[in-house]
Amino acid sequence: MADPASAPRPVPALLDSAAAEFITSGISINAAGARPGTVPSMARATGCRVAADARSVALLFASTPAAALLDDIRRSGAIAVVFSQPSTHRTLQLKGDDARIVPPAAGDAALAAAYVKIFTDGLTRLGYPGEVLRAVLAHDPGDLVAVEFTPLAAFSQTPGPGAGEPLVRA
Amino acid sequence: MRIKLDAIRECLEGVIPGNIATRAADGTPNIAYLSQAKYVDSEHVALSYQFFNTTRRNILAFPYARVSLINPLTGAHCRLSLRYLRTEEAGPLFENMKVRLAGIASHTGMSGVFRLLGADVYRVLDIEQVPGYTLPAPPPPCNLLAALRASAERLCGCGDLDSMLAEFLVCLEQFFDIRHAMVLLLDEAGERLYTVASRGYAESGVGSEIAVGDGVIGVAARERTPIRIGHFTAEYSYGRAIRESLTRRGLAGAVETEIPLPGLPESRSQLAVPIKACQRLTGVLYVESPQDLRFSYDDEDALVALAGQLGVAIRLLQQGQEGAECAEGGDQPPVGEAAVPAVPVAGAPLRVRHYAENDSVFLDGDYLIKGVAGSIFWALVRDYDGKGQQHFSNRELRLDPRIRLPDISDNLEARLILLARRLVERAAPLRIEKTGRGRFRLHVERPLSLVEIAGDGS
Numbered sequence: 138m139a140d141p142a143s144a145p146r147p148v149p150a151l152l153d154s155a156a157a158e159f160i161t162s163g164i165s166i167n168a169a170g171a172r173p174g175t176v177p178s179m180a181r182a183t184g185c186r187v188a189a190d191a192r193s194v195a196l197l198f199a200s201t202p203a204a205a206l207l208d209d210i211r212r213s214g215a216i217a218v219v220f221s222q223p224s225t226h227r228t229l230q231l232k233g234d235d236a237r238i239v240p241p242a243a244g245d246a247a248l249a250a251a252y253v254k255i256f257t258d259g260l261t262r263l264g265y266p267g268e269v270l271r272a273v274l275a276h277d278p279g280d281l282v283a284v285e286f287t288p289l290a291a292f293s294q295t296p297g298p299g300a301g302e303p304l305v306r307a
Numbered sequence: 308m309r310i311k312l313d314a315i316r317e318c319l320e321g322v323i324p325g326n327i328a329t330r331a332a333d334g335t336p337n338i339a340y341l342s343q344a345k346y347v348d349s350e351h352v353a354l355s356y357q358f359f360n361t362t363r364r365n366i367l368a369f370p371y372a373r374v375s376l377i378n379p380l381t382g383a384h385c386r387l388s389l390r391y392l393r394t395e396e397a398g399p400l401f402e403n404m405k406v407r408l409a410g411i412a413s414h415t416g417m418s419g420v421f422r423l424l425g426a427d428v429y430r431v432l433d434i435e436q437v438p439g440y441t442l443p444a445p446p447p448p449c450n451l452l453a454a455l456r457a458s459a460e461r462l463c464g465c466g467d468l469d470s471m472l473a474e475f476l477v478c479l480e481q482f483f484d485i486r487h488a489m490v491l492l493l494d495e496a497g498e499r500l501y502t503v504a505s506r507g508y509a510e511s512g513v514g515s516e517i518a519v520g521d522g523v524i525g526v527a528a529r530e531r532t533p534i535r536i537g538h539f540t541a542e543y544s545y546g547r548a549i550r551e552s553l554t555r556r557g558l559a560g561a562v563e564t565e566i567p568l569p570g571l572p573e574s575r576s577q578l579a580v581p582i583k584a585c586q587r588l589t590g591v592l593y594v595e596s597p598q599d600l601r602f603s604y605d606d607e608d609a610l611v612a613l614a615g616q617l618g619v620a621i622r623l624l625q626q627g628q629e630g631a632e633c634a635e636g637g638d639q640p641p642v643g644e645a646a647v648p649a650v651p652v653a654g655a656p657l658r659v660r661h662y663a664e665n666d667s668v669f670l671d672g673d674y675l676i677k678g679v680a681g682s683i684f685w686a687l688v689r690d691y692d693g694k695g696q697q698h699f700s701n702r703e704l705r706l707d708p709r710i711r712l713p714d715i716s717d718n719l720e721a722r723l724i725l726l727a728r729r730l731v732e733r734a735a736p737l738r739i740e741k742t743g744r745g746r747f748r749l750h751v752e753r754p755l756s757l758v759e760i761a762g763d764g765s
Binding site for chain 2: 169178181221230265266269276
């Protein structure tokens with residue numbers, strides 16, 4: 138698995154600006170991890186940012202509910218993240234094998250707070266129980282961690298027979 | 308304390324979409340949205356299999372998955388560790404999920420995209436309560452156990468089918484706040500269901516029919532399983548089910564003899580529960596609501612229990628009825644019955660047309676009834692017309708060769724109930740009035756002119 142200290146690998150940035158904008162637009166984010174011999178782990182993220190060169194993505198998690206996922210990430214570095222826009226069902230999955238846990242950056246607490254507001258406001262407009270979703274995503278800012286990874290594969294998962302096909306950049 | 312699956316069933320309703328995490332053979336994780344998770348029993352859930360995608364490939368290679376679900380009322384978040392066991396591609400579980408998926412697809416604009424290939428059954432290995440904030444659970448709209456008990460007690464007090472069905476529907480409204488309901492019974496051939504009682508509709512629809520296998524009601528009957536959907540779905544709506552059934556039978560033009568099924572035009576929640584007695588299907592209880600997600604797993608449990616009691620009670624009443632008729636010797640009217648003064652018969656003759664082909668009956672050109680109830684009616688009016696007979700017993704009808712009752716223990720009482728109701732609803736100048744246990748009187752207000760249309764309907 139990747140050594141967090143190693144230099145960035147020479148992979149082309151997988152995300153174009155539209156994809157980067159999509160995954161940071163306050164939509165639903167769920168991540169999974171895995172390591173040999175165990176049931177996969179999962180957690181909801183509370184925000185996302187994309188590096189300026191679009192080569193890496195950082196997800197924010199409240200570390201208490203995400204404990205098992207963080208354990209798996211520490212051990213294997215493998216991550217799958219699904220981003221979905223509830224109003225359109227447009228869904229994108231990213232995968233990486235070099236995920237690592239890093240301290241939150243300055244501004245991440247505000248980013249997470251803004252994420253929760255945009256996401257739950259959007260769902261409330263669609264008729265979902267907003268109060269309930271706010272409770273689900275409520276977290277102590279001191280509990281936040283960031284998980285950074287290099288997206289190595291991207292798949293469209295918008296429901297339908299084409300779901301799971303690799304994303305082809307325009 | 309170990310969390311039991313029964314305690315988190317609300318999370319499986321799909322209000323807030325769940326996710327499933329799986330792992331490929333090479334260790335790569337995958338995560339996807341769940342279209343549908345269904346409670347199977349206290350240790351198993353079923354997930355819908357719709358496409359051969361990464362989740363599917365992964366689960367076949369490494370049969371362990373984690374599923375994340377959220378209680379839509381409190382925000383309680385749980386994760387289930389699952390082990391894949393098998394895929395069912397037919398049968399009650401599959402059909403149940405197929406109907407629900409149609410509702411979900413319609414609600415989410417995915418009609419035509421979602422198609423159920425299988426019901427994947429998983430054993431629940433453990434349930435984790437994810438640490439986090441939750442809201443207090445709202446009080447339940449009613450105490451279902453108390454409602455069940457009160458309804459069960461009320462049913463025990465009913466001595467005949469007619470009053471029991473009426474009482475049953477009143478109980479649904481009074482104790483369960485279910486305002487739109489109907490009871491359909493299975494016909495003698497086991498192919499069609501006919502409405503014998505309803506409540507909460509502008510037209511009662513008594514006498515209307517639906518084929519076993521058609522719509523939510525017909526699928527519940529065919530698969531002997533409750534079917535519950537929380538959103539409107541055109542695919543299983545009655546209108547469509549009935550149209551398709553007519554077309555299949557080459558009767559697209561025969562709507563004249565179809566009584567429309569009652570039903571809410573904007574039905575958003577539907578629950579059809581088979582009425583069974585000793586594993587034998589008697590009929591279907593159908594309830595609906597204009598609200599989304601009106602009926603919960605707990606409602607389904609309560610109505611399955613109550614429908615079970617209704618089924619047994621119907622069976623006992625049928626048997627008791629026959630026993631009583633035999634004991635009483637049946638045919639002779641009790642003393643005093645003959646002395647009831649004759650009703651004055653006046654006015655223009657009522658033209659009663661009977662088509663032997665399907666026993667359909669028309670009064671002055673208006674459709675009344677068909678099938679077994681039609682043949683009963685035709686026998687009654689012929690005896691009235693030919694012999695002046697006004698008093699009848701169920702027993703003589705059971706033995707009457709003109710009436711096609713293949714299984715005489717079933718349905719006679721129910722057919723008489725629906726015939727009596729149809730006559731009232733059509734404001735016909737004839738009535739069926741109960742005069743005692745297993746006895747009734749044909750009350751005729753106008754002279755009758757009987758017209759038999761033989762065989763081919765010409």
